[in-house]
Amino acid sequence: MKSIFPKILKSNQIITKNIEKYNVDWMNKFHGKAQTILLPSNTTDVSNILKTCNSNKIPIHIQGGNTGLVGGAVASNAEVLISMERLNKIKNFCDKRGVIHCQSGCILQTLDEHVNEKGWLMPLDLGAKGSCQIGGNIATNAGGIRFYKYGSLHQNVLGMKVVLPNGDIYNDTQGFYKNNTGYHIKNLMIGAEGTLGVVTECQLKLQKSKPSIKGMLFSLNNLEQLSKLIELSTNTLQDFISAFELMDKKSLILHQKHFSNLPISIGNFNVLIETQFTDDDYHQSVLDKFFENCMENELIEDGTVTNNETQLNQLWSIREGITENLSKEPKSLYKFDISIKLNDIHTLQQKLKDYDTYFFGHVLDENIHLNILNDGSNDQIENIVYNLVNELNGSISAEHGIGIMKKKYLHQYDTKNQIQLLKDIKKTFDPNNILNPGLITN
Amino acid sequence: MKSIFPKILKSNQIITKNIEKYNVDWMNKFHGKAQTILLPSNTTDVSNILKTCNSNKIPIHIQGGNTGLVGGAVASNAEVLISMERLNKIKNFCDKRGVIHCQSGCILQTLDEHVNEKGWLMPLDLGAKGSCQIGGNIATNAGGIRFYKYGSLHQNVLGMKVVLPNGDIYNDTQGFYKNNTGYHIKNLMIGAEGTLGVVTECQLKLQKSKPSIKGMLFSLNNLEQLSKLIELSTNTLQDFISAFELMDKKSLILHQKHFSNLPISIGNFNVLIETQFTDDDYHQSVLDKFFENCMENELIEDGTVTNNETQLNQLWSIREGITENLSKEPKSLYKFDISIKLNDIHTLQQKLKDYDTYFFGHVLDENIHLNILNDGSNDQIENIVYNLVNELNGSISAEHGIGIMKKKYLHQYDTKNQIQLLKDIKKTFDPNNILNPGLITN
The missing domain is CATH 3.30.70.2740 (Alpha-Beta Plaits)
Structure with a gap:
């Protein structure tokens, strides 16, 4: 097997030593058995690898940023792993259209910083953004904290280039908002966890960043208050909300244990609402009115509104710190x-x-x-x-x-025939079952 | 063939006379050859029909509201046509969550009116809304005038029930915003033009309707102005725009010929912008400022802002009348x-x-x-x-x-292997090629 890959890749694209990091997920929960790590740098490389593996029936596993939580990124059932880390080029960023075209090994945060300079932001934001790759986001249909405002990747991925298990390249990179010319292969790849093809390039619709961004932290006693708060928020702040995060009592008690006191008294349920708008003064007046409304209608027990970005970041550190606190x-x-x-x-x-x-x-x-x-x-x-x-x-x-x-x-x-349908689709794309064996239904 | 269907349907669900309307599209351009029209009223009926047709290799064609423009709704290659008109029940409308669950033969406008009463609206709006069916919208991935604000059906369809060509029922009606449990069959059905399965039920995410809705009509001279107008609009009206429609000079000259004069002098390009917001006063102030900005920066030649809903409807009648004017x-x-x-x-x-x-x-x-x-x-x-x-x-x-x-x-x-992939998928779902034969790649 080792003798095959040097024919299609450069020697520095094949590594067999010091590969431990590729064989364990970040939670140290799932372990792979890869012995050969391949580092393609473009679609042709990936195509050549898959063609070769398919001809020789060599199972192969794809790894993005390795930030997954369900064991999808480590090669439990393959000795060859493709790391996408060198497919990290931004091919095009159209400032006017608000569309970025990049290779799928690009780090989410890198993309976000790249477009931030021109007043845009990535529609996706999640805790792992510093190391997760956009291809992995697509493979898992990552949602994250901006989902409510900007929608799913089914909405925001405008195009992609995919290498199919037999090495064929499926090219859907016109990158239009609307394109109904045949089955939406693109949307089938989203959430397929790399089992149907390897996304090597993608085009994403960006969002305009807003001049004014604010946050509120509320404590509530019960689900009834939460339900009413959701109703009021979605009625009156519908054009403003960019994140709406729940934290229960114990999550915040843990925060207090590891860090400082909180700006509010802890409730059974606590909610961080982030809002964004173009006009800061109007934005502030809406939030003030909303806060007053929440107090008057007894939707909240306690609450605070941020005055500046530092305070907003402090609120976010509470939410984003929960996982770290738990791992301590x-x-x-x-x-x-x-x-x-x-x-x-x-x-x-x-x-x-x-x-x-x-x-x-x-x-x-x-x-x-x-x-x-x-x-x-x-x-x-x-x-x-x-x-x-x-x-x-x-x-x-x-x-x-x-x-x-x-x-x-x-x-x-799932019912039996639903599982069978997934298996039939897998077989259509990958009859030799070489790609990400062991995931989803395999 | 005629003897088969009475075993699985009631006699009033099978019609063979006065069927002309099912065999011609509304443009009178495409003609079908159906001799038997089946009128199922639920998923089981559809399942029984497809099971029977599949066993007997009888080609069958599905028709929604018959408002399509590419000949997808008439049975050019089948003598049996299923009309979805009796699958018109609203199964559930959750006012709190803003989710409607209905059969796929429901008329789009009927659904919209149903949810309007509770302050919601359908995310989809298009000229044919009075007769198109939501299932047909899904089958063709209809876009329409609200696409910019509310996104595609890939975003807004939360769940569906689908009868596969062999009669199996694929049930994905949990109706959550986020659900990543296996391949997104739902998203593959969207835009598949009924060739992979028959969507019998669907769940859609609704949008809150806004108290304040306004319109502006502008005339421009050239694409440079249009480009600048788009830039200014998306920068400053991003939270307001609910539609942004272009009409060229000749489209408006035709309007003048058939109807009254226009409220603006006609430009080479003319744009209707509709905006929505929660707060009417603030909304008005933003539009006034925007209008001033357009004039000062010479982005427009002429323009008008609506003062009430009647005026807005007048602007819409200009845009929506174009097709009718052309057909005259x-x-x-x-x-x-x-x-x-x-x-x-x-x-x-x-x-x-x-x-x-x-x-x-x-x-x-x-x-x-x-x-x-x-x-x-x-x-x-x-x-x-x-x-x-x-x-x-x-x-x-x-x-x-x-x-x-x-x-x-x-x-x-499309490249050859892309077409082949579409064919392979079709074959996986419909090996006997009984469903909507002749469409897309068949």
């Missing part, structure tokens, strides 16, 4: 990423009351990042949580994907 | 729906200067509905236009789809 605890951390109706949060909390649970996340998208701390290894927790989510008719993966972690729970809640 | 002309009408970069509009106009062309449409989405009036039948026009669009690297179908009309031009500009 001596117990094992179980991370769940579920979609669940607002009214079902209480039921889920009650059913899990014997566990050390932390509820936080993108509540306006009905997307909760439920984390559980537990003594020792206990795989039963996954079983319990996924069955509960299933009973409540929720989704076991809002934005993290299936990977290798959730495969068995996918079978639980 | 004695010449043959050729309708093209293209995506093209702003700068290429002038090139296209120049290259087509020997023809009687009308440029109008959703210019902020780079989507032009180019119409051409010509003497007699001249299929060469299609050849000429699609080749030009191809040369300019545009898309030959922004939002109308491929149908039977554009198949041969699809082959021109």
